[in-house]
Amino acid sequence: MxxxxxxxxxxxxxxxxxxxxxxxxxxxxxxxxxxxxxxxxxxxxxxxxxxxxxxxxxxxxxxxxxxxxxxxxxxxxxxxxxxxxxxxxxxxxxxxxxxxxxxxxxxxxxxxxxxxxxxxxxxxxxxxxxxxxxxxxxxxxxxxxxxxxxxxxxxxxxxxxxxxxxxxxxxxxxxxxxxxxxxxxxxxxxxxxxxxxxxxxxxxxxxxxxxxxxxxxxxxxxxxxxxxxxxxxxxxxxxxxxxxxxxxxxxxxxxxxxxxxLTAEPFMIEELPEIDGTPLADIATIRLAPWLGPDGIFIVFDKTGLPEERLIPCVEPENLCPQTDTITGFNRWALLTDKAEPEASVLDHLDNQLERMPNRGQREPRWLPPEPFAGKLPLSDDAVLVPRIAKNLRPILLPAGTMPVNHNLVVVAGIPAAQLIEMLKHPLVQRQADVLALRLENGYRSYTATLLRQLIIPREALPENIS
Ligand SMILES: C[S@@+](CC[C@H](N)C(=O)[O-])C[C@H]1O[C@@H](n2cnc3c(N)ncnc32)[C@H](O)[C@@H]1O
Incomplete structure (x- = not known):
């Protein structure tokens, strides 16, 4: 010592x-x-x-x-x-x-x-x-x-x-x-x-x-x-x-x-692969699922008393099967309203529930949801949804007439869903997504709409009618 x-x-x-x-x-x-x-x-x-x-x-x-x-x-x-x-x-x-x-x-x-x-x-x-x-x-x-x-x-x-x-x-x-x-x-x-x-x-x-x-x-x-x-x-x-x-x-x-x-832009730790292809944003529309406020207001779990034509089956991450990347079923519905005053049953429901809506979600007229979606969703054709928080980029079929809700899902549409899914599963697209995604805890990453807009679809993965 x-x-x-x-x-x-x-x-x-x-x-x-x-x-x-x-x-x-x-x-x-x-x-x-x-x-x-x-x-x-x-x-x-x-x-x-x-x-x-x-x-x-x-x-x-x-x-x-x-x-x-x-x-x-x-x-x-x-x-x-x-x-x-x-x-x-x-x-x-x-x-x-x-x-x-x-x-x-x-x-x-x-x-x-x-x-x-x-x-x-x-x-x-x-x-x-x-x-x-x-x-x-x-x-x-x-x-x-x-x-x-x-x-x-x-x-x-x-x-x-x-x-x-x-x-x-x-x-x-x-x-x-x-x-x-x-x-x-x-x-x-x-x-x-x-x-x-x-x-x-x-x-x-x-x-x-x-x-x-x-x-x-x-x-x-x-x-x-x-x-x-x-x-x-x-x-x-x-x-x-x-x-x-x-x-x-x-x-x-x-x-x-x-x-x-090194610039003011985020610095990608892994280098992006060089790809000869077309930006996904040029061939498809990419949008974040709308935020509709707390459950029970514009998202209902019980349809009783509400007009069927205003109820859209909706998807949240918990409706997705992580093993098969499919929708397991629908147990909630989004209430579709536009600027026109809805039926009394809809107004009664909303007036009973709207006190739980935080200020940032309140709209005029009061029957509009925080992020109005009438005319934009649901889509009349099958589309693709992508969970924002996941371990890899997971394109999942979104059937026509249904819609994802809240900011944890992104919708990609505009070309046939099967083609979109194939493109997004392409190894070079998956690789770009991994490089671009912000890492979260426990192996999860964040696949945002902004990230999807940056993806380049390699020429070989483009369907003939597009390339
Ligand atoms: C993360 S530790 C790293 C220690 C060591 N270099 C290593 O890697 O094992 C950072 C050290 O910096 C010291 N530190 C923090 N601010 C400091 C400062 N302004 N000037 C000098 N030392 C500082 C802390 O006390 C701590 O011991």
């Missing part, structure tokens, strides 16, 4: 200390060694680059792995400190990182004073976002940046106040955004940035300006999805709850234009 040494220190009297502790508790989700090694391989470290920075060092996983790859003489503090640097603003995490660095150097035969000196100088207790950081000094940044919304801190908190005043608008929404923004600002102009992050900043609308800014200088090289279960762990002292890293990716940003472009 190593004796207590220069690595021990007191928790400072910093007024930000409580906030820093809270942020650390929210963000201390560490990277598993195999993922760190894989990222360092892809960065080409140590052949590529001279000085490496982990700007949120945690317990020092990246620092030790990067150090272990450097060929150094024993006690060569200068080389170690020159080449590797970690910033960590949480004192006890920094202490763990220093211990890890020191233990590593001791295992290479270093003396205790040299190992401790290197560790103290490699791991700086420093706030990467709010304190000055040298610009252009590091040509490799390797990081699993904290991912946490500052709105988790009360508005009056000291840390949040400083963050709000110092961080530019496009990087404020999350610590992750601020980290990426700062990494790009301070890295050497020819430097590489290797990241393990959640994928949301690549996809969300709220990070469009950040992507555009990073994209002015950087392109994306070599992006891969990671398994969140195996890629992360929490430090022993913070084991409550499982690691909340959703949809992680590992990627390298490099200057110039040799990688894939």
């Amino acid at each position: 190593k004796p207590a040494s220069a690595l021990e220190f007191e928790f400072s009297g910093d007024p930000l200390a409580a906030d820093i502790d809270k942020i650390h508790r929210g963000t201390a989700i560490y990277t598993a060694i195999p993922e760190i090694e894989a990222l360092l391989d892809r960065l080409g470290w140590p052949d590529q680059g001279t000085r490496l920075l982990d700007p949120g060092a945690g317990n020092g996983g990246f620092l030790v792995a990067a150090l272990a790859r450097i060929d150094m003489k024993k006690d060569d503090v200068e080389t170690a400190v020159h080449r590797i640097r970690g910033y960590e603003f949480h004192p006890s995490a920094a202490q763990s990182a220093r211990r890890a660095v020191s233990d590593h150097l001791l295992s290479r035969g270093w003396t205790i004073p040299a190992a401790d000196k290197a560790a103290v100088n490699i791991v700086e207790i420093r706030d990467f976002l709010l304190s000055p950081v040298p610009v252009g000094q590091f040509d490799i940044i390797a990081a699993n940046p904290p991912y946490w919304r500052l709105a988790n801190l009360p508005p009056e908190s000291a840390y949040r106040f400083q963050f709000e005043t110092q961080i530019p608008a496009h990087a404020k929404a999350d610590l992750l955004y601020a980290y990426l923004n700062k990494a790009v600002d301070i890295v050497h102009p020819d430097g590489l940035i290797g990241l393990v992050t959640a994928d949301r900043w690549l996809l969300n609308k709220g990070s469009a300006d950040l992507r555009a800014k990073i994209g002015e200088r950087y392109t994306v090289h070599d992006i891969q999805r990671l398994e969140s279960k195996s890629a992360f762990y929490r430090p022993k002292t913070r084991r409550k709850g499982s690691p909340a890293r959703v949809h992680p990716v590992s990627l390298v940003l490099s200057p110039g234009d040799s990688g894939r472009r």
